[in-house]
Amino acid sequence: MTLLEARGLGKHFGGLHAVQDVDLDVHPGHVTAIIGPNGAGKSTLFNLLAGFYRPTSGTVRMDGRDITGMSPHRIVAHGIARTFQTTSLFGDATVLDNVLSGRIVRSRSTVVDxxxxxxxxxxxxxxxxxxxMEVLEFTGLTEYRNDLAARVPQEAQKRVSIALALATEPQLLLLDEPAAGLTEEETxxxxxxxxxxxxxGVTVCLVEHRMSMVMSLADHILVxxxxxxxxxxxxxxxxxxxxxxxxxLGTHHDDGPDHNADSNSADHNSADHNGADKNTTGRDVAGRGAEKGGNTC
Structure with a gap:
């Protein structure tokens, strides 16, 4: 059984072929990792799956339903939530209010209500x-619930992004470099x-540069x-x-990848993402905004 299925997926930016003819199967209950060198198209692929880019070619199906080209908020409603490499929460709102914003996609109340x-x-x-509150407890954020999101530590902000995504009740969670900028202990x-x-019960698909994390977590890897x-x-x-x-990976593939990934950081400046997802974590994962900036892989 396949939860998410992409076939022949492609995205071109003018003459630049950022993603070309990619097939991906994500199975329920598994961790699927997407890896590759800087500029390989990993975050572009995530943007196609989450609706922030319209594919030039190919199809995406979620739980048997064609979601190709749907807007981000509709894709969230179909059970896919995404976090971003660079967290950008509602900084002047509390951690609790940030997580509550993820509930909007499940709202049935009207303005009149x-x-x-x-x-x-x-x-x-x-x-x-x-x-x-349940999600805050699950992610270890209860103590921060009344703090402004901009004032909590970076590691906690990343957990707030995950909590916000989980608040949408996804079937599939897309994590874009969750360990970026974290210490080994935090990772x-x-x-x-x-x-x-x-x-x-939430299936995970992640982009990550830290190979130790990928190799320990992933059931399946796409390169x-x-x-x-x-x-x-x-x-x-x-x-x-x-x-x-x-x-x-290089010839020293036991410890080389981690060193290479950490020294090069992520692919923020790659050409395959002019205009991707820099300032969107809080708003877009809850389906409230559109992609504004650019993080690349």
């Missing part, structure tokens, strides 16, 4: 608050959180290079694939 404070609106408010904590998210798939398989199969070693 809100103005008149109808029973339906009151029930929904209680449900949303209960859900937000291990995030790996544990991701395992708990999967245990919660991109210059926008094309060069390998796909289990961590052990990918680790020993000659094309992967040549294109990305």
């Amino acid at each position: 809100a103005v008149l404070h109808t029973p339906r609106h009151r029930r929904e408010e209680r449900t949303n608050l209960d859900k937000a 291990e904590g995030f790996a544990r959180l991701i395992r708990r998210i999967v245990d919660r 991109l290079d210059h926008g094309r798939e060069i390998a796909s398989g289990t961590p052990d199969a990918v680790r020993t694939d000659p094309q992967v070693i040549e294109a990305y």
Whole structure:
């Protein structure tokens, strides 16, 4: 059974082929990782899956339904939530209010309900608050609930982004470099959180440069290079694939990838993303905005 299926997916920016003829299968209950060198098209692929880019070619199906070219907020409603490499929350709002914003996609109340404070609106408010508090506890953020999002530590802000995404009740969570900028200890904590998210019943697909995290978490890995798939398989199969070693991992593929990824950071300045997802985590994962900036892989 396949939860998310992409076939022949492509995206061109003028003469630049950022993603070319990519197939991807994400199975429920699994962690699928997308890796590749800087500029390989990883975040562009995420943007296609989440609706921030319209594909030039190919199709995307979620739980059997064609979602190709749908807007981000409609895709969130179909069960896909996405976090971004650079967190950008509602900084002048509390952590709790940020997480509550993720409930908008599940709202059934109308403006009239809100103005008149109808029973339906009151029930929904209680449900949303209960859900937000449960997600805050799950992500270890209860102590920060009344703090302004801009004032909590970076690692906590990343967890707020995940909590906001979980508040939308996704079937599939797309995580774009969740460990970027974190210490080794914080990275291990995030790996544990991701395992708990999967245990919660949410399927995870992630882009990540830290190979130790990828190899320990992933059930399946897709490797991109210059926008094309060069390998796909289990961590052990990918680790020993000659094309992967040549294109990305290098000859010292036990510890080389982590060093390479950390020293190069992420692909923010790659040409395949002029205008991607810099300032969107809080608004867009809840389907409230559109993509404004650019983070690249």
